[in-house]
Amino acid sequence: MPGTDTIAAIATAAGAGGIGVVRLSGPRAKAIAETICGRRLRPRHVHYARFTDDAGETLDDGIALYFAAPASYTGEDVVELQGHGSPAVLREVLSRCLALGARIARPGEFSERAFLNGKLDLVQAEAVADLIAAGDARAARAARRSLDGVFSRRVDALADLLLRLRVHVEAAIDFADEPLDTLGGDALRSGLARAQDDLDALLVEAERGRKLRDGLHAVIVGPPNAGKSSLLNALAGSERAIVSDVAGTTRDLLRETVRVDGVELTLVDTAGLRAGGDAIEREGMRRAEAELGRADLAIVVLDGREVEAGRAAVAEAIADVPQRLWVFNKSDLAAAPAAAGENEVWVSARTGAGLDALHARLRALAGLEADGVDGSFSARTRQVDALRRARQELVAARQLLDRDRLELAAESLRLGHDQLGEITGRVAPDDLLGHIFSTFCIGK
Numbered sequence: 001m002p003g004t005d006t007i008a009a010i011a012t013a014a015g016a017g018g019i020g021v022v023r024l025s026g027p028r029a030k031a032i033a034e035t036i037c038g039r040r041l042r043p044r045h046v047h048y049a050r051f052t053d054d055a056g057e058t059l060d061d062g063i064a065l066y067f068a069a070p071a072s073y074t075g076e077d078v079v080e081l082q083g084h085g086s087p088a089v090l091r092e093v094l095s096r097c098l099a100l101g102a103r104i105a106r107p108g109e110f111s112e113r114a115f116l117n118g119k120l121d122l123v124q125a126e127a128v129a130d131l132i133a134a135g136d137a138r139a140a141r142a143a144r145r146s147l148d149g150v151f152s153r154r155v156d157a158l159a160d161l162l163l164r165l166r167v168h169v170e171a172a173i174d175f176a177d178e179p180l181d182t183l184g185g186d187a188l189r190s191g192l193a194r195a196q197d198d199l200d201a202l203l204v205e206a207e208r209g210r211k212l213r214d215g216l217h218a219v220i221v222g223p224p225n226a227g228k229s230s231l232l233n234a235l236a237g238s239e240r241a242i243v244s245d246v247a248g249t250t251r252d253l254l255r256e257t258v259r260v261d262g263v264e265l266t267l268v269d270t271a272g273l274r275a276g277g278d279a280i281e282r283e284g285m286r287r288a289e290a291e292l293g294r295a296d297l298a299i300v301v302l303d304g305r306e307v308e309a310g311r312a313a314v315a316e317a318i319a320d321v322p323q324r325l326w327v328f329n330k331s332d333l334a335a336a337p338a339a340a341g342e343n344e345v346w347v348s349a350r351t352g353a354g355l356d357a358l359h360a361r362l363r364a365l366a367g368l369e370a371d372g373v374d375g376s377f378s379a380r381t382r383q384v385d386a387l388r389r390a391r392q393e394l395v396a397a398r399q400l401l402d403r404d405r406l407e408l409a410a411e412s413l414r415l416g417h418d419q420l421g422e423i424t425g426r427v428a429p430d431d432l433l434g435h436i437f438s439t440f441c442i443g444k
């Protein structure tokens with residue numbers, strides 16, 4: 001049961017530091033800390049104290065802070081013991097907490113308790129982890145906005161709207177003899193249309209928030225010798241992949257995380273696609289195709305002198321990838337046309353020509369060029385997927401309503417409503433919670 005025992009952990013990062021914090025939460029937090037400090041603690045006061053062992057010998061000295069339930073991070077009694085940031089000393093202070101009846105906290109357990117006690121919803125709790133892990137200032141600001149409830153409020157507003165529409169449909173079911181039009185059918189239909197518009201807008205923003213958090217998963221594909229590995233090296237700014245004039249050089253997948261103008265890209269170099277090849281090369285192609293199945297973006301590299309043959313070679317493999325960027329390489333050898341299509345760039349991985357234009361296209365494809373990016377919130381795949389499922393249910397409900405299938409429409413709306421509830425954790429299966437909080441760091 002949450003909240004019945006007292007948990008403790010070192011809350012500061014591993015390693016030596018100026019200050020280190022041991023954090024306690026639970027009903028015995030105050031008593032344990034008062035024993036260690038040898039003094040009474042008042043809520044929201046700064047106490048200077050000596051932290052002592054069971055023989056009364058000083059382990060460290062520092063500051064004790066006590067937050068009385070429910071006005072604390074977890075909603076329980078919380079104490080922070082701030083001492084010197086020595087791993088050895090922190091371990092001793094933590095051991096003392098455990099000897100006095102606390103147990104060691106699991107990863108994310110403080111935040112899990114905050115969630116279970118209603119201090120944070122699930123989106124906000126996940127935003128705590130995202131804020132801690134943010135790779136740059138923009139991702140941190142986006143996580144901060146989710147933590148402040150910007151995303152949750154949008155989801156809640158949509159859930160409220162769906163709930164009102166559900167009530168309306170359920171009421172209409174009770175008067176099934178009358179035509180829907182006499183039962184406010186127009187208002188219902190326009191309410192559903194508005195809900196879908198709101199959901200579509202939220203999906204676009206959430207998808208952008210997900211890219212801010214996760215970066216873009218881009219797979220480099222193309223025929224052998226087109227210059228895929230050369231392009232990876234050019235984007236990474238180092239000789240990560242082996243380049244040679246032998247077709248079939250790359251066999252295994254090679255991953256590299258690069259930052260292009262503030263966009264985090266996971267680039268995956270792959271084996272060239274062609275008919276035939278030996279068993280190892282064919283396994284490489286199979287891996288390339290599997291990787292494409294998870295890609296946000298296919299960066300299709302073709303030799304600029306063999307564009308048509310190249311397009312034909314990759315057509316099947318990239319058919320289901322959501323976005324493509326065509327890179328016609330070796331512009332130093334080929335005659336590039338004066339104008340290229342929107343998602344086409346001519347480059348030379350060898351001379352570096354055209355790489356600026358390629359960067360610009362990658363930024364645009366990451367969705368980070370649009371207005372308002374600086375006001376966006378962070379999101380996770382889990383949340384985006386739930387929004388998509390909610391959208392499917394909403395679309396289904398509208399179609400069912402048009403065919404006067406009120407009961408089925410009501411059921412679709414209920415399912416859509418549940419999906420929104422799962423985002424913020426108002427409807428949350430236990431295994432989902434376990435999965436989410438186990439990925440947190442200890443002490444948070």
Ligand SMILES: Nc1nc2c(ncn2[C@@H]2O[C@H](COP(=O)(O)OP(=O)(O)OP(=O)(O)O)[C@@H](O)[C@H]2O)c(=O)[nH]1
Binds near residue numbers: 224229247270
């Ligand atoms: N002239 C010129 N040569 C290039 C350019 N890019 C790559 N090459 C050459 O093309 C050959 C193949 O390059 P790779 O990067 O190994 O090509 P790949 O697509 O990774 O090949 P596989 O891994 O075998 O499928 C090498 O000899 C490169 O030096 C370019 O922009 N211009």
Ligand SMILES: [K+]
Binds near residue numbers: 243244247249
């Ligand atoms: K090659």
Ligand SMILES: [Mg+2]
Binds near residue numbers: 229
């Ligand atoms: Mg290669």
